[in-house]
Amino acid sequence: MTLEExxxxxxxxxxxxxxxxxxxxxxxxxxxxxxxxxxIHTLEVYEGNxxxxxxxxxxxxxxxxxxxxxxxGFLKAIARSESMIFSWTIEEPQELADETCVTVTFSRSVAxxxxxxxxxxxxxxxxxxxxxxxxxxxxxxxxxxIMRLCGTLLSE
Numbered sequence: 667m668t669l670e671e672x673x674x675x676x677x678x679x680x681x682x683x684x685x686x687x688x689x690x691x692x693x694x695x696x697x698x699x700x701x702x703x704x705x706i707h708t709l710e711v712y713e714g715n716x717x718x719x720x721x722x723x724x725x726x727x728x729x730x731x732x733x734x735x736x737x738x739g740f741l742k743a744i745a746r747s748e749s750m751i752f753s754w755t756i757e758e759p760q761e762l763a764d765e766t767c768v769t770v771t772f773s774r775s776v777a778x779x780x781x782x783x784x785x786x787x788x789x790x791x792x793x794x795x796x797x798x799x800x801x802x803x804x805x806x807x808x809x810x811x812i813m814r815l816c817g818t819l820l821s822e
Contacts, residue, residue: 676794677786682805683777686816691779692747692772694812718744722752726800739768748772754785764789781805 668679684691723738739753749772755765766787773780783801788794 674789675786676788676791677784678788678794678798678801679782679784680798680801680805681780681782682809683775683780684809684812685778686812688747688772688774688779690816691781691812694808694815695770695772695781696744696750717741742767764793781808 718741721738721740723736725734725736727734736757738755738757742751742753744750749769751767751769753765754768764787766785769784769786771782771784773782783805785794785797785801788797
């Protein structure tokens with residue numbers, strides 16, 4: 667995890683090496699059927715569209731299961747097998763309601779694909795740290811499901 671501060675805003679950068687081809691990993695991150703699997707602590711996906719301009723709305727809980735929150739946003743840009751950029755707004759609780767921006771990039775690596783999440787625009791260090799924990803857990807969870815998916819495809 668990297669936590670950076672610039673002009674009184676905070677940014678979190680988290681990376682994970684996934685042992686699968688870039689196209690497979692990108693598909694996983696944009697396939698609506700898998701959104702509830704890679705966004706850690708997801709309780710319900712109300713809406714999700716991975717096309718440019720597509721909106722999403724998801725109900726989640728923190729890793730202690732003591733705060734339930736709803737996050738929404740829209741996909742600002744998508745470059746097939748390279749990146750996706752989306753807005754991120756926590757609707758409630760209100761103290762976390764800053765609108766931020768998430769960029770997910772996909773690049774070839776020795777293991778397969780390096781996935782990097784850069785979440786920028788936090789007004790407080792505390793909010794950035796909470797999201798760092800979530801993205802770290804989410805990437806770990808995604809890696810697990812992608813490896814299972816690849817194992818299923820290889821065995822067919």
